[in-house]
Amino acid sequence: MTTEVFLTRTAAFLPFSPVSNEDIEDVLGRIGGKASRARRLILRSNGIQSRHYAIDRATGRLAMSNAQLTASAIRALGDVGPVDCLATGTSLPDQLMPNHAVMVHGELGWPRLEVVACAGICLAGTTALKHAWLSVRSGDARRAVATGSELASAVMRSSRFEAELEHKLQALEERPELAFEKDFLRWMLSDGAGAVLLEREPRGPLSLRVEWIDLSSAAHELPVCMYAGADKNAEGGLDGWARTDPEDWRRESTFAVKQDVRLLNENIVRATLGEPLAAIVGKRGLKAADVDWFLPHLSSGYFVEPVSRCLESMGFAIPRERWFSNLATKGNTGSASPYIMLDELFRSGRIKPGHKLLMFVPESGRFSSGFIYMEAV
Numbered sequence: 214m215t216t217e218v219f220l221t222r223t224a225a226f227l228p229f230s231p232v233s234n235e236d237i238e239d240v241l242g243r244i245g246g247k248a249s250r251a252r253r254l255i256l257r258s259n260g261i262q263s264r265h266y267a268i269d270r271a272t273g274r275l276a277m278s279n280a281q282l283t284a285s286a287i288r289a290l291g292d293v294g295p296v297d298c299l300a301t302g303t304s305l306p307d308q309l310m311p312n313h314a315v316m317v318h319g320e321l322g323w324p325r326l327e328v329v330a331c332a333g334i335c336l337a338g339t340t341a342l343k344h345a346w347l348s349v350r351s352g353d354a355r356r357a358v359a360t361g362s363e364l365a366s367a368v369m370r371s372s373r374f375e376a377e378l379e380h381k382l383q384a385l386e387e388r389p390e391l392a393f394e395k396d397f398l399r400w401m402l403s404d405g406a407g408a409v410l411l412e413r414e415p416r417g418p419l420s421l422r423v424e425w426i427d428l429s430s431a432a433h434e435l436p437v438c439m440y441a442g443a444d445k446n447a448e449g450g451l452d453g454w455a456r457t458d459p460e461d462w463r464r465e466s467t468f469a470v471k472q473d474v475r476l477l478n479e480n481i482v483r484a485t486l487g488e489p490l491a492a493i494v495g496k497r498g499l500k501a502a503d504v505d506w507f508l509p510h511l512s513s514g515y516f517v518e519p520v521s522r523c524l525e526s527m528g529f530a531i532p533r534e535r536w537f538s539n540l541a542t543k544g545n546t547g548s549a550s551p552y553i554m555l556d557e558l559f560r561s562g563r564i565k566p567g568h569k570l571l572m573f574v575p576e577s578g579r580f581s582s583g584f585i586y587m588e589a590v
Contacts, residue, residue, distance in 0.1 A: 218349045220421040220587065222410040223556040224289035226282060227543065229270075231263035232403075240266055241399060242273060242370050255400040260514025264403035264544025266366040278307045279364040284320035286406035286552075287358055293410050297354035300329045300345040302337030302548045303362045304470075305441070317360070327354070334439055335510060336428065336576040337361065338548035339583035342409065343426040349411050361548035362406035368441065368469055369399045398470045401512060403544035407552020419564060421587040427493055431484040431580040438477050439577045441470045477577050482519045485575035485582040491527060493584055500529075505568040506558065507531045510550045510575065511540050520573075550574075551585075564589045 232240050234256050238248060269276040277285075283301060299314060299321075306313035312330035327348070331340040338361020345357035411423070436449055443451040444465055454467055461467065493499055501524070509520055524530050537558050546553055551574050558564060566589050574583040 215350050216352055216413050218346050218423045219412050219415045219590070220409050220423055221412050221416045222290045222293065223407070223552070223559045224286050224291075224409075225405065225407045225549075225553040225556040226286035226289055227265040227405045227553070228267040228277065228282065229265060231542070232266055233263055234261075237264075237400065240268055240270065241366065244396075249396055249399070251396050252400050255397060258513060258515045259401055259545075260517075260541055261401075261544050262541045264546075265405055267364060267404045268366050268370070273370065275364070275367060277364075278316075279303055279305065279362055279367075280307055280313065280316035280320050282364055282404065282406045283313070283317045283360050283362040283408075286360060286362065286408040286549075287317070287321060290358070290408055290410055293358065294356060296323065296326055296356045296358050298327045298329070298345055298348040298357035299323075299360075300331065300341035300348075300357065301360045301362070302331040302333065302339070302341035303364075304334045304337060304547050305364055305367060306330070307364070313362075333548065333581070334576045334578040335512070335547050335550065336574055336578075336581045336583050338407070338550075338552060339426070339572075339574045339585065340428060342585070343428060343583075345409075345411050346423050346426055349413060355413055357411045358408055359411065360406060360408045361546075361550070361552045363402070363547040363549050364404050365402035365470070365547065366404050369402065397474060398472050401545055402470065403546055405543065405546035405549045405553055407549045407556055409552060409555070415590050419559065419566075420590050421559075421564075421570065422590050424586045424588060425497070426586075427489070427496075427584045429489045429492070429582050431480075431488070431582075435480055435484060435580045436476070437473075437579050438480070439470070439472045442468050472577065480580055481516070481575060481577055482523045484580040485577075486520060486573065487523045487527065489582045490524075490529065490573075490584065494527075494529070497586075499571075499586070501531050503569055504531055504571045505535060506564065506570040507536045507573070508551070508554055508558065508570060509536065509538060509573040510554065511538055512545050512575075512577070514540060566590060 314328035314330035342359040345359035348354040572585040
């Protein structure tokens with residue numbers, strides 16, 4: 214027997230004051246003391262005007278951990294009462310072991326409860342939400358909290374690349390594109406955390422009944438596109454950090470987040486939107502008319518038009534006034550972005566009873582995809 218599940222509270226935590234495009238390199242630092250040649254081009258394309266970093270401006274050091282960032286978002290939910298399940302998602306936990314969820318639990322100091330950590334990249338927070346939703350839906354939990362969080366600046370500060378710069382100085386002078394796959398993401402990703410409370414009954418002036426959450430992967434047909442803690446080998450596969458000599462970790466910036474931009478542009482819309490959404494339309498009979506709010510997690514404003522064209526080609530066109538995104542002001546916070554986006558819309562007063570929301574969360578790691586469908590009550 215299953216029960217209905219309602220998302221009753223949302224919260225977001227963005228550290229410190231917003232950082233503008235002009236100030237971003239002062240906060241992250243200049244690699245080798247030189248300004249990035251790609252920064253302005255990338256910022257112009259991605260449409261992000263401001264973002265947040267958990268970096269102490271005075272020292273250039275991290276001011277908080279990912280676990281502390283996540284706990285701050287959960288506390289922003291207010292007094293949620295007894296919770297039976299805590300599910301967290303993040304790309305970059307503070308350590309390899311133990312998992313992120315138990316570290317967040319430790320920060321909160323809550324009584325004993327089930328904690329689950331979901332790994333991944335942008336989809337990690339959505340996977341955590343699905344676990345929390347299923348826990349309540351099955352009757353196993355009365356209340357569950359799900360989170361998405363990212364501390365991307367931990368691997369994007371200039372100090373992380375100095376050893377590689379020194380090692381490859383001559384090569385970089387001759388072939389500057391060698392650094393692009395890493396430099397690209399320094400201007401794309403930022404810090405933040407979000408949280409939601411799921412319950413068996415609606416409460417307050419607004420709740421969202423979570424109808425379904427569908428996740429899928431295209432890894433059976435596509436190679437790795439976004440990765441960290443590994444380097445690509447001659448065959449196009451990945452050699453993880455454990456197979457790499459420790460002296461190469463700094464020299465090759467092994468733990469930097471890297472992206473194959475060509476592979477991304479060629480496949481992201483088809484593999485994470487067109488094909489999985491077509492399957493959902495066939496499976497669930499979903500129509501564009503059934504969507505009052507479309508919340509796409511966009512890594513860059515560059516993808517707005519490709520996403521729009523894909524929807525139109527499927528006969529699933531959603532008028533732009535029914536889209537909601539806060540990418541320009543909150544930045545791309547990976548697995549936290551869907552939570553931070555939903556929180557702003559949830560608190561805006563623009564969602565009315567009966568409105569139906571479709572969230573779309575693509576991930577370029579190896580082209581995974583998530584769709585969340587909710588109705589306001």
